[in-house]
Amino acid sequence: MDKILSNYAECYDAEKKVADFVLDHPAQVIDMTVAELAGQCGVSEATIIRFCKRCGCKGFHRLKLDLARETAVSNLPDPAANELRADDLGASVQKILQNKQEELQETLQGIDTETCRAVLDLLQQARMVVFAAVGNTIPIALDSVYKFNELGITAITSTIWEHLSVTVRTLTPQDVVVVLSASGESKHVLDIAHYAVERDIPVVAITNHTDSTLAKMSRHVLRTVSREKLFFRNHSVLSTRLSMMAVVEMLYFLLCSRKTDSFHYIDAHEESIADEKI
Numbered sequence: 001m002d003k004i005l006s007n008y009a010e011c012y013d014a015e016k017k018v019a020d021f022v023l024d025h026p027a028q029v030i031d032m033t034v035a036e037l038a039g040q041c042g043v044s045e046a047t048i049i050r051f052c053k054r055c056g057c058k059g060f061h062r063l064k065l066d067l068a069r070e071t072a073v074s075n076l077p078d079p080a081a082n083e084l085r086a087d088d089l090g091a092s093v094q095k096i097l098q099n100k101q102e103e104l105q106e107t108l109q110g111i112d113t114e115t116c117r118a119v120l121d122l123l124q125q126a127r128m129v130v131f132a133a134v135g136n137t138i139p140i141a142l143d144s145v146y147k148f149n150e151l152g153i154t155a156i157t158s159t160i161w162e163h164l165s166v167t168v169r170t171l172t173p174q175d176v177v178v179v180l181s182a183s184g185e186s187k188h189v190l191d192i193a194h195y196a197v198e199r200d201i202p203v204v205a206i207t208n209h210t211d212s213t214l215a216k217m218s219r220h221v222l223r224t225v226s227r228e229k230l231f232f233r234n235h236s237v238l239s240t241r242l243s244m245m246a247v248v249e250m251l252y253f254l255l256c257s258r259k260t261d262s263f264h265y266i267d268a269h270e271e272s273i274a275d276e277k278i
Contacts (some may be wrong), residue, residue, distance in 0.1 A: 003055040003224050006208050015051045017041045026067050034060045079229055106225040107243040119220050122202050126176040131157040132164050132192045133180040140180050140241050147252045152265035161188040168195045178204045184212025193217050208248050222247050
């Protein structure tokens with residue numbers, strides 16, 4: 001289901017018809033043939049196969065196996081479960097809460113242990129960490145820099161991509177570039193990642209798409225999950241960054257537990273701003 005949601009925006013209109021039906025009727029799809037699903041969606045059988053491959057499945061049979069596996073361990077959503085209504089705020093808030101809980105659970109449980117350990121090693125030993133982001137991901141980069149500096153790890157970012165571009169060109173292989181991009185296809189962040197790779201600087205990608213251009217360029221990838229499409233499939237650019245923030249929080253807590261002098265830096269920071277608090 002997460003693969004379908006992650007790739008929804010990139011689907012052609014005919015493929016979105018298939019995605020909508022699968023998202024709304026996953027249990028029913030398990031017992032259907034390719035021809036039946038194609039007829040139900042009003043598309044060709046070739047479209048069904050293309051949709052399966054776009055979602056990382058070799059064919060329709062593989063898609064049905066994956067859906068069956070998820071059905072066995074969880075309650076897959078029905079259309080009514082994803083409807084938000086302004087006249088029923090209590091139920092709508094609960095639906096959003098459940099959606100976000102599943103989003104965070106899928107993100108953090110999907111983190112590969114060895115990849116996480118390798119990323120922590122890079123960050124802890126880095127001379128400098130540069131966080132690169134554009135658009136609505138910039139606030140995550142700003143928050144990340146604050147957290148890392150609070151731990152005594154020198155980190156920088158900029159809200160202007162040209163600043164990031166010129167900064168990356170001054171880095172060395174002892175530094176690390178962390179690129180935050182939900183799609184993994186934003187031109188400016190790809191340019192920054194490219195500059196880093198050219199200089200043999202480790203790139204860590206935090207992205208929704210493990211098969212994106214950014215992910216393929218990066219030394220390590222931490223995948224995030226975004227499930228807003230369950231609510232708003234007609235909004236191609238709607239996407240929050242809660243799961244991305246959760247990955248940064250995870251790195252922050254783990255580095256805090258690893259770095260023996262982290263509390264010294266945190267205490268020093270709190271002392272420096274104590275007079276500003278009431």
